Structure formats: structure tokens, C-alpha cells
Amino acid sequence: MAAAAAPALLTWMSALSDPTRARALRLVERQELPVADLCAVLQLPQSTVSRHLKVLADEGWVAARPDGTSRLYRLALGDLEPAARRLWALVREQTAETPLAVQDDRRLASILADRQTRSQAFFASSAGQWDRLRREMYGERFDLLALGGLLDQEWVVGDLGCGTGQVAAAVAPFVRRVIGVDRSRAMLRAARQRLGKHPNVEFRQAELEALPIDDRALDAAIHCLALHHLPDPRAALCETARALRPGGRVLVIDMLEHDRREYQQRMGHVWLGFRRDQIADWLGEAGFSAPRVVPLPPAAEAQGPALFAATARRSKAHKLDRRKR
Numbered sequence: 336m337a338a339a340a341a342p343a344l345l346t347w348m349s350a351l352s353d354p355t356r357a358r359a360l361r362l363v364e365r366q367e368l369p370v371a372d373l374c375a376v377l378q379l380p381q382s383t384v385s386r387h388l389k390v391l392a393d394e395g396w397v398a399a400r401p402d403g404t405s406r407l408y409r410l411a412l413g414d415l416e417p418a419a420r421r422l423w424a425l426v427r428e429q430t431a432e433t434p435l436a437v438q439d440d441r442r443l444a445s446i447l448a449d450r451q452t453r454s455q456a457f458f459a460s461s462a463g464q465w466d467r468l469r470r471e472m473y474g475e476r477f478d479l480l481a482l483g484g485l486l487d488q489e490w491v492v493g494d495l496g497c498g499t500g501q502v503a504a505a506v507a508p509f510v511r512r513v514i515g516v517d518r519s520r521a522m523l524r525a526a527r528q529r530l531g532k533h534p535n536v537e538f539r540q541a542e543l544e545a546l547p548i549d550d551r552a553l554d555a556a557i558h559c560l561a562l563h564h565l566p567d568p569r570a571a572l573c574e575t576a577r578a579l580r581p582g583g584r585v586l587v588i589d590m591l592e593h594d595r596r597e598y599q600q601r602m603g604h605v606w607l608g609f610r611r612d613q614i615a616d617w618l619g620e621a622g623f624s625a626p627r628v629v630p631l632p633p634a635a636e637a638q639g640p641a642l643f644a645a646t647a648r649r650s651k652a653h654k655l656d657r658r659k660r
Contacts, residue, residue, distance in 0.1 A: 347419050350394040351426050355379065356387045358439055361427060363397055364410040366447065371405070376442040396423075483509040490554035493578060495543050495571070496561025500526030500536075506557070507533040514553070518542050543571040548578040555579075559588045563606040572621035581651035585623060586644065587614060591630065593640035614645045623647035 351357055355377065362368060362376055373384050388408060391397040398411040412420060430436055483506050486492070490510045494503040497515030499522055507513050507530065515530075515538040517523050523538045530536045541547045543558075543565060556575045562568040575585055590608035598604040611628040618626040626647040633641055 343416075344418065344422070346394060347422050350390060350396060351422065353387065353390075354430075354435070355383070356391055356396075357426055357430050358435060359384070359387055360391065360396060360410055360423070361430065361436060362439060362443055363408045364412065364427070366443065367407045367409040369402065369405040369407055372443075372446055373408070375446060376439050378442075395419075480505060486510050487554065491552060493546075493548060493553045493556040493575070495546070495556055495558050495575060496564070497526055497538065498522050498560075500529045500538070502557055502559045503536055504529055504533070507536050511535060513537075514539065514548060516541050516543065516546055516548070544574055546574050546578050550577055551580040551583075553579045553583055555584045555586070557586045557588075559586075560590070562587060562589050563604050563608060566605055568606070568609075569617045569620060572617055572623070576622040576649050579649040581649055583649045584646065585618070585649065586646050587618075588631075588642060588644050589614075590640040591643050595640060608640055609643075611643060611645075614643070618645065618647045622650050624650040 351360070358377060359373060362373060368376075370381055370384055370388070373388075374381050377384060388397060388399075392399065395411060395414060397408050398414070399406045399408045401407075412423075415423070486506065486509045488510060491512045491514065492506050492510050494500070494506065494513055494515040497503055497517045498519075500515060503513045503515045503526065513533075513536045515523070515526055515536065517526070517538070518540065520540060523540055526538055530538075539547045543561065544567060556579055558571070558575070562571060565571050572585075572587075579585065592608040592610050592613075594607065596607065598607070611630075614628050615626040624647060626645060628643050628645040631642040631644055
């Protein structure tokens with residue numbers, strides 16, 4: 336053994352030579368624990384446990400993080416040198432079957448089971464108000480904002496009919512690039528203001544029936560409340576298929592068929608929503624396979640028509656639509 340390595344090894348051996356410290360390390364290797372739980376398992380006063388934890392922390396064996404008014408300790412295995420990890424593996428093997436270690440394991444299991452019981456009791460008593468509690472703690476539908484994490488980080492996504500960029504903002508953190516297209520200059524101005532902090536987002540002004548996007552440039556495309564504004568939604572879907580790579584996905588979110596004709600005058604709607612079979616047929620005609628149309632549950636506060644989500648894949652056998660754009 337090299338002379339320079341001896342002091343480090345002796346320091347490690349000194350830290351692990353105390354049986355209480357070895358017991359504590361076994362526990363925090365299995366579970367991140369506060370001092371109070373370690374005291375309960377080791378059956379030692381807090382001052383004694385804290386003193387041993389300080390030695391282990393000073394020598395790099397444990398790491399701690401704040402948790403409210405307490406601190407949670409864990410074995411810093413990833414930060415240890417290989418030789419230190421081998422030494423700990425030997426100590427752990429030699430101490431695992433001692434009577435004290437067996438008792439420690441039983442007491443730790445009891446504490447963890449009690450935690451689980453308290454958690455189950457909380458949810459059993461709070462089931463009726465859990466949605467409200469979660470909303471108060473984390474905000475409205477944070478889960479939907481996180482679903483973008485299911486997207487492939489290398490994807491290029493088209494937000495077609497992007498409006499003020501709400502969908503682009505939700506998708507941009509999770510993919511390589513977002514291309515937003517809208518025919519309204521005012522909408523695009525608002526979208527650029529919203530997405531100014533996202534360097535992987537660009538916006539282009541154009542009609543959705545003539546996308547300024549190269550053939551097969553997109554991995555996924557989204558039409559969110561856009562098709563009902565178009566005189567020819569089928570043409571827009573054909574153009575979407577052209578811009579998607581084979582196997583690429585399309586998501587259409589729009590209104591189910593309704594009779595609110597005032598929308599045509601007040602908001603310029605061309606279509607009063609769509610039938611589910613109508614959207615499925617149009618997707619098939621545009622070159623998409625396995626279309627699926629799912630009605631969306633309405634939000635309690637929503638005043639508009641019911642919505643649907645339609646998904647499909649761009650067929651690999653589909654011929655590109657090369658109409659002049």
C-alpha cells in the first residue's frame with residue numbers, strides 16, 4: 336500500500352471502528368432518517384446520536400439535507416472513494432448479523448410501518464377533500480403541465496394554430512424545438528412576448544392549409560382549438576401529414592358538435608364543432624392511421640361546448656401531398 340494512502344485508510348477505519356457509528360451507517364444506507372428516528376432505533380439520547388453523526392459527516396460518510404425544522408441523514412455512498420466503499424462493504428457484512436443489528440432492523444421496520452400507517456390514515460380521512468388540499472398546496476392542474484415530460488426530448492413539435500402560445504409554452508421545456516404557426520399577426524405578437532425566454536421556440540405567420548414547414552420536419556403536431564376556424568379542416572390535416580415524419584403523431588383538440596350559432600357571429604367560428612366519426616374519417620383521408628377520438632371531461636367552471644382529443648399516427652405508406660403552397 337502506498338504511504339500516502341495509509342492516513343486516509345486509518346481515518347476511515349477510525350470512523351467505522353465505533354459500533355454505534357457502524358449501526359447508524361447501516362440504518363441511513365437503507366433509509367434517509369432524521370435524528371429522532373435514529374435515536375428511537377439505536378435507543379440512545381439525541382446528544383449521543385448527534386455526536387456520532389457529526390464524526391461521520393466530518394469524514395464524509397453521511398450527508399444531510401434540511402427537512403422543515405429537522406435534518407435528514409443518508410449514507411453518502413456516491414461521494415466515497417472506491418477503497419472507502421470496499422471498507423464499508425466489509426464492515427456492513429461483518430456487523431449485519433449481530434444481535435444489535437437484528438434489533439435495529441426490527442425497530443426501523445416498525446418506524447417505517449408506522450409512517451405508512453399514518454399516511455394511509457391521512458388519505459383515508461382526507462379523500463373527500465384531497466383535491467382541494469392538493470390544489471391549495473400545488474395549484475390548479477400542475478399534473479397536466481408535467482405531462483409534457485412524456486414527450487421525446489429530441490422531438491420537433493408543431494403548434495399549428497398556436498394563438499398566443501399557451502400550448503407552445505407547455506411543450507417547449509420538454510422538446511428540442513417548437514414551431515408555432517398562426518395566421519394572425521396579433522396572436523403571434525402575444526405568443527412571442529409569452530415565449531421570449533424559450534430559445535427553442537420560433538413562430539411563423541401562415542395559413543394552416545399552407546404550412547411554412549419542410550416535408551417530414553415534425554415529429555409531432557398539435558391543433559388546439561384551431562380547426563373550427565378553418566373553411567377546410569381536411570386540407571389542414573393533409574398539410575399536417577406532409578410536415579410530419581412517417582410515424583409522427585398528431586393531436587387535435589377541438590369542440591364536439593354543438594348548436595351555439597352565436598359563436599359564428601361573435602368569434603368567427605366556421606364550424607359548430609365536429610362529430611367524432613367526422614374527425615376520424617378526415618384523419619384517415621389525410622394519411623393518418625389508427626385515429627382515436629376521446630371526449631374530454633368538462634371542467635366544472637367551463638361555459639363552452641364539450642371538447643374532444645383526437646390522436647393518430649402519420650402512416651408510413653402515405654404519399655406526401657405536394658400541392659403548391
